[in-house]
Amino acid sequence: MKTSIVRVELSGRSYDIYIASGAFDLAVSAAKDRLSRRNPVAFVSEENIWGKFVNFDNPDFENCAKIIVENGEGAKCFRNLERICRELAQRNVDRSGAVFAVGGGVVGDLAGFSAASYMRGIDFYQVPTTLLAMVDSSVGGKTGINIPEGKNLVGAFHQPKAVFIDTSFLKTLPAREFSAGMAEVIKYGLLGDKSFFGFLENLKEPLSASHPEIGNVIAHCCKMKAKIVSNDERETSKDGGRALLNLGHTFAHAIENTAGYGHYLHGEAVGLGMLLAARMSEKLGMLSEEETSRIRRILEIYDLPVKFREPISSDLLIEAGRRDKKAMSGKSRYVLMNGIGTSVVVPGIEESLAREIFETAMG
Known part of the structure; x- marks a missing residue:
């Protein structure tokens, strides 16, 4: 697997973007590594992705939270923010935990804001599955949700720990x-x-x-x-x-x-x-x-x-x-x-x- 690596330089919060066909395997390895250090892991994805094109179907992840939200911009809402944060709390995810956002820009924005908000900030990783998310929303740490008055009016800057861009996902896109x-x-x-x-x-x-x-x-x-x-x-x-x-x-x-x-x-x-x-x-x-x-x-x-x-x-x-x-x-x-x-x-x-x-x- 030939991997391109792009560095986002932000002093102590710098991170890498891994770009390759098969980069999803790197995300799986990152999640396993965290679990091996007894750091809780949770996954947030969307209905048209999870179980169809991607899942973390591995015994290592059997007890991890897996939160699947509906498709579309409507998922970026307070209801889902509360749902994710409550699930993290019920699974006893502490400040050593991490959220993996697996999906398009909606999932990345929502999961990232949940990670920014829960316990005033825990780690998260971006695993974008759409072209738009790969080239834009997964990079840079803008997270948020929509309200009726406007798009992304509620949110936070919260940089991911890494971004894993698997170009093979593009073949699943309409x-x-x-x-x-x-x-x-x-x-x-x-x-x-x-x-x-x-x-x-x-x-x-x-x-x-x-x-x-x-x-x-x-x-x-x-x-x-x-x-x-x-x-x-x-x-x-x-x-x-x-x-x-x-x-x-x-x-x-x-x-x-x-x-x-x-x-x-x-x-x-x-x-x-x-x-x-x-x-x-x-x-x-x-x-x-x-x-x-x-x-x-x-x-x-x-x-x-x-x-x-x-x-x-x-x-x-x-x-x-x-x-x-x-x-x-x-x-x-x-x-x-x-x-x-x-x-x-x-x-x-x-x-x-x-x-x-x-x-x-x-x-």
Whole structure:
């Protein structure tokens, strides 16, 4: 098994990302190692993963907590947070314990926040099974849940001890889920690597689970995110820093909140959000019409939406935008592009402009 290792440098909280076909075996070994030191272990996964594509079916794990949550964004809620924490307590998991999050971004966010909250913080490990989680949400320590007022408004920064990315899981993904993950892959080219965006544009065959470049692409995205997180772990940089990873997300979170969580997959909303960010950038003279067209074309290659599936109230979208975590002093901040490959945080965007951009997606 050829393994790529990407290091996230965070002083005493540094950790490695292991990327390989078969990296799941490394996660199993890590769990066994903890048990051998009499450290309790618990697993959190989701219905469409556990027992179908993955499980820790081993006598060593017979007495470990295994908490399976429902599929979809609705699982990121207080009800499941309480359920996980209570299960940990009932299983006598103490501060030496660890949670293994096995699934997509929803499971990683939920299990990570549970680990951050239980006993004021225990260890956790990420075992992402979707492309989106592999290149984005499993790395960087953002954990959280949704509330009706907005996505990820309740959460904590809590870094994993390690991330195990088994690329063979990608073969289990429905085409729509793979496409959703590609939105986050494309994002890295748009926000900070023009040559990487060009590489994606010029592939003879679009990326797929079996594409010979998929492992290298995942490693490249992880390296980019690791560098950004190492320099700005808690998104406090005045020059953009980690906030640049939110390219398209101010629009996307408003779309998800207004349309209803699950109507759009997160990556689908991000893809459309990046196109809207491109249109806003073009409107402000930061991006050319030709560059916006290139962004639209690559989204269409991966079957990502470039307009709303059905009309959404622009009033509700604007209201949701006001509640976004990146808003300051009552005004939304957007990550925009100064050309493909360069991104900046632009504060104080007027709601009239945001409304105009949202309306371009009405079809």
